[in-house]
Amino acid sequence: MKVLVLQHLAVEHPGVFRDFLNEDGFTWTTVEVDEGETIPDLEPFDVMMVMGGPQDVWQEDEYPWLKPEKAAIRRFVADMRRPYFGLCLGHQLLADALGGKVGPGSRPEVGALTISQTEEGLRDPLFDGVPNPIEVLQWHGAEVKTLPAGAVQLARSDACEIQALRYGDYAYGLQCHVEVTGETVADWAAIPEYARALETALGAGAVERVAADVARNLAGYTSVARTLYKNFKSLI
Numbered sequence: 001m002k003v004l005v006l007q008h009l010a011v012e013h014p015g016v017f018r019d020f021l022n023e024d025g026f027t028w029t030t031v032e033v034d035e036g037e038t039i040p041d042l043e044p045f046d047v048m049m050v051m052g053g054p055q056d057v058w059q060e061d062e063y064p065w066l067k068p069e070k071a072a073i074r075r076f077v078a079d080m081r082r083p084y085f086g087l088c089l090g091h092q093l094l095a096d097a098l099g100g101k102v103g104p105g106s107r108p109e110v111g112a113l114t115i116s117q118t119e120e121g122l123r124d125p126l127f128d129g130v131p132n133p134i135e136v137l138q139w140h141g142a143e144v145k146t147l148p149a150g151a152v153q154l155a156r157s158d159a160c161e162i163q164a165l166r167y168g169d170y171a172y173g174l175q176c177h178v179e180v181t182g183e184t185v186a187d188w189a190a191i192p193e194y195a196r197a198l199e200t201a202l203g204a205g206a207v208e209r210v211a212a213d214v215a216r217n218l219a220g221y222t223s224v225a226r227t228l229y230k231n232f233k234s235l236i
Contacts, residue, residue: 001236003028004045006069008053008089011187015179016222017049020229033065039072047083047236048076050090052177054193056142057089057096058103070097077171083236084171088140091165091173098148098167105143108201109159112213113138115176121154121164126172126231135220136176137210139188141197143175170235178225182218185211 003021005014005028013030014021021028029045031037034053042048050073060066074097077084086094092102114133121127134155144162147153155164155174163175177184188194189207198206214221 001026001046002044003047003049004040004042005030006039006048006050006072006090007032008034008051008055009191011191012052012088013179014049014051015177015181015184016225017179017229020226024233033069034063036065039068042072042076042080045076045082047085048073050084050086050093051179052088052090052139054191055089056102057092066093069093073097077167081168083232084167084173085232086173087179088175088177091175092142092144094167094171094173095144095146095148095151095162095165098151100144100148100151101146102142103145105141105160107159108141108197109138109143109157109175110140110198110201111138111206111210112136112217113157113159113176115155115157115163117155117164118153120152120166124152124154124166125235126166126228127154128231129227130224130231134176134224135217136178136224137180137184137214137221138176139194139197140175144173170232172232178221178228180214180218180221180225182215185214 096102116133143160151165151167165173
């Protein structure tokens with residue numbers, strides 16, 4: 001299986017999913033779109049993974065590469081009907097590329113929190129064997145406001161209604177960061193914009209508190225990520 005990974009910041013990579021891909025002997029090609037790398041021909045790829053980033057989907061003037069990225073997502077998912085797995089910004093890009101609406105959230109959602117599956121989510125094979133509610137790491141200020149036509153909502157939280165969605169048979173977006181590893185908080189907190197988002201939402205010392213929460217919950221996060229990965233692999 002060949003996986004195309006689109007990244008918007010070098011430290012926002014597939015995280016723990018790299019371990020799972022390596023275990024299965026799958027190969028992946030990373031394109032750092034924020035650094036001007038060109039998205040290659042999509043035909044050779046079986047799966048597209050789109051990661052998070054500090055950008056917002058509506059900032060096409062500031063980040064002109066967003067337009068061709070959305071076009072590539074739309075072609076891969078809607079035209080080629082191939083599997084897609086998007087996290088945070090990747091979740092929002094999926095919705096936007098297919099005609100949904102994304103905008104600023106009512107408040108930032110950051111830290112070790114929980115999301116709950118909807119009735120559709122409880123029936124969806126991606127979440128088979130995943131606890132409900134799910135403990136997750138959140139780190140975002142924007143959110144999907146309206147689903148694309150034909151998409152299904154799979155999870156929600158009190159701060160963000162559309163936490164997960166499915167389009168078609170196997171195009172998925174999750175707002176939370178299920179890819180988290182033991183290095184994630186330190187790597188992301190080194191980005192001033194990310195550190196400010198934490199402290200704005202949670203107050204002084206937020207980075208240290210979130211890092212401690214992630215360390216305490218990491219085994220559970222990894223278990224959920226592995227289950228999601230196995231389920232997604234089974235679907236495709």
